[in-house]
Amino acid sequence: MKKQHTAGSTAAAHSKKVTKKTVKSHKKRRLISPWVWALLFILGLGGVLYGVDIAMSEGRVPRGVTVGGVDIGGMTESQAEQRLRLDLGEKTRKPVTVKAGNMSTKLDPPQAGLQVDWGKTVKQAGQQPLNPITRIRSFFETREVGIISAVAEEPFNRTMDRLSRELTRTAENAELTLTSDGKPKVKPEVAGQTINSDELHDLVLDNWLNTSRTVEGKADVVDAKITKDKADKLIRDVVNPAIATPITFKGRDNVTARIDAASMSKILSFKPNSDKPEDATDLQPVWNNDAAKALLQAQLASTEKEARDASFTEVGGSLNVIPSEDGWKIKWDETLGKIEDKALNTRTRDWEVFYEEDKAQYTTEQAKLARFDDVVGEFTTGGFSPASGVNIRRAAEMINGALVLPGRTFSLNGYTGPRGTAQGFVESGIIIDGRASEAVGGGVSQLATTLYNAAYFAGMEDVAHTPHSYYISRYPAGREATIFEGAIDLQFKNTFDTPVRIVAFADDHQVTVRLMGVKTVNVESITGPRTNPTSPEKRVIDKKDHCTPSSGAPGFTITDTRVIRDLSGKELSRETQTTVYDPQPIVECK
Incomplete structure (x- = not known):
């Protein structure tokens, strides 16, 4: 049986539904309204506080701003500047550490021409922010704004050049050595580094007064090639x-x-x-x-x-072969x-x-055939002082009887050894820097000149000889030699097949040196003219300084040509030497 719906029953049902919906809507409004009102209240209160905060902070440094760790937020610009001067003024004179990579160095701000522009530093803090969130956060957060530097360019650039050098390192390759006991020792490689000078320049300017007193830059690593x-x-x-x-x-x-x-x-x-x-x-x-x-x-x-080459020993006035x-x-x-x-x-x-x-090299058989009957070279000089005569005779005594075997070189310094008072030498005159002075062994240069000429006329090879700087009139120009212990030597080599024996003797007036052996050559000396004269200069010397007056002498250039011929007259060699003598100064004693 079907249900019947009448108009009355439908209207009643509809009325029932409307009543339920209306009740539910009223309940909902009662739950939301308190929150809305609370939010509106908070917003209103925030707006009021925001406005008050804006009004009270007008013309002041934003809240939470720090410079070098010093809080200047909320201060007027003049107050902030004064605070910074008081709190940071001393720090501006303290050293700053500058780092890059694993290297560091120091910077002295005053020497580097660094100062703080306090006014600009405060101004850079900016205006009061309008963003309410930013203003709220400023109650809980700080913001470091750094400094504005006043820079003296020349000292600052000089300092930055130094910092760049000291923060740059060339890579060091590994090294391998053996210790004294033969064990290997490795020195590991060290990486190098380079920096960007421009970046470091800006970093220092912006951060030299930060709270850590340390400026940290970047470095590019340069690897060593030998590891x-x-x-x-x-x-x-x-x-x-x-x-x-x-x-x-x-x-x-x-x-x-x-x-x-x-x-x-x-x-x-x-x-x-x-x-x-x-x-x-x-x-x-x-x-x-x-x-x-x-x-x-x-x-x-x-x-x-x-x-061991054959040699000779003198027994009873005759030479026996060793x-x-x-x-x-x-x-x-x-x-x-x-x-x-x-x-x-x-x-x-x-x-x-x-x-x-x-x-x-020189055998017994050759020695047995040797003889010392001929004068192969000889020379005599004179005109020395009594004190020089003592030294000349002592040196002549030391070299008398010396043998120069074939192929051997004779050294005057090497043969006589030290020439001090212990060896019998005395103080005598020498020439230093163009004027007279004294030294132990003075005068031995006269023996050197005499020996040089004897070897010259014997045809010996000139290994080492040094002329005097100033010409001495008792010696042949361009054919003389000086000597100085440990520095200037006279040496000649026996290039012949037979030995020579040096015979040297002296008295109070002259010294003679002969080279005895087998004569195989004749020697001629051709002396050239004196050319290129130079004038002496005048020198005034204190009398207390062992001064000896001198009229001086001009300098000049001269050549000497040695011509060596065999005994039949055939020319074997011709050699020319040029000697330049300095002018001997005019010495006045005062």
């Missing part, structure tokens, strides 16, 4: 095999020499593979063959015998070769020493 790994590889490939066991060399008479690890430190070293540091990419071993030879030679010295002796010496090229070949040979560590005969 510890490369050094370690050389230790494995070169050092360890070289020092693993000693290298032995077996010589005569069961004498053995050895190169051990400690010795290897004198032989083996390492250097970059390029002389230009920027081009070096690796280390390379350097083997010192001379050092290896010296080490072995010291240990094998007893196995060598030096050849026989020559042959010897033997090590053949180093064959024995040593390249030391690295033996050092890196891990299979063979024992080696043989090879010898060769060492022949005497």
Whole structure:
């Protein structure tokens, strides 16, 4: 049976629904309204407070602003500036640390021309922010605005150049050495660094007065090209095999020499593979063959015998021959070769020493045929003072009887040795800087000149001689020699096949030197004219300074040509020497 719906029942139902909906809507309005009113109240109150805050902070530094850690928020500009001067004034004179990478240095603000522009610093803090959120946050947060610097350009730029240098480092390559006991030692590489000078310039200006008193910049790392790994590889490939066991060399008479690890430190070293540091990419071993030879030679010295030339001894006024002796010496090229070949040979560590005969250059037979009957060269000089005569006679006594064997060089300093009071020499006149003075051994230069001329006319080879700076009239111009112990020597070489014997003697007036032997040549001296004259200068010397007056003498240039001929007159050689004499000054004593 179907349900019947009448108009009355429908209207009643509708009325019931409307009543329920209206009640629900009223309930909803009662739940939301308090929150809305609360929000409106808060917004209204915030607006009032915002307005009050704006009004009260007008013309003041924004809240929360700091400079160098000093809070100046809420102050007037004049108050802020005064506060900064009081709190930061002393700090502006204290050193600042400047860092970049792993390097640091110091900066002294006054010396660097750095000051603070207090007024501009306060002004840069800006105007009061209008953003309410920013204003609310300022109650809880601070904002560092830094400083505005006043800079003296010249000292500041100079300081920045220094900072750039001190914060820049060239990369250092790894190094490998051997210690005195032969152990490898590695110095690791050190990375270099570079900086951007312009960036550092700005960083310093903006941050030199910050709270940490430290300015930190950036640095670009420059890697070294030669690393510890490369050094370690050389230790494995070169050092360890070289020092693993000693290298032995077996010589005569069961004498053995050895190169051990400690010795290897004198032989083996390492250097970059390029002389230009920027081009070096690796280390390379350097083997010192001379050092290896010296080490072995010291240990094998007893196995060598030096050849001895024949010589002579005077007995009862006659010369007797001292026989020559042959010897033997090590053949180093064959024995040593390249030391690295033996050092890196891990299979063979024992080696043989090879010898060769060492022949005497002047034999007993040659000495027996020698004679000293001919005057091959002779010269005499005179005109010396009594004190100089003492020294000349002593030096002549020392070289008298000296033999100069074929191929040997005679040295006057080497033969006489020290010429002091202990050797019988006295103080006598010398010439220093163009004027007279005194020294022990003075006057021996006269013997040197006499000996030089005797060797000159004997045809000896001039190895070393030094003319006087000023011409001395008792000597032949362009053919004389001075001498000074330890500095200036007279040396000549006997280039003939027969020896010569020096005969030297002197009295109170003159000194004579003769070279006795076998005459094979005649010598002629051709002296040129005096040219290019130079005038002396005048010098005034204090009488207390051992002054000796002098009228001076002009300087000049002169040549001397030595012509050597054999006994038949055939010219063998011709040699010209030029001597330039300085003018001897005019000395006035006051």
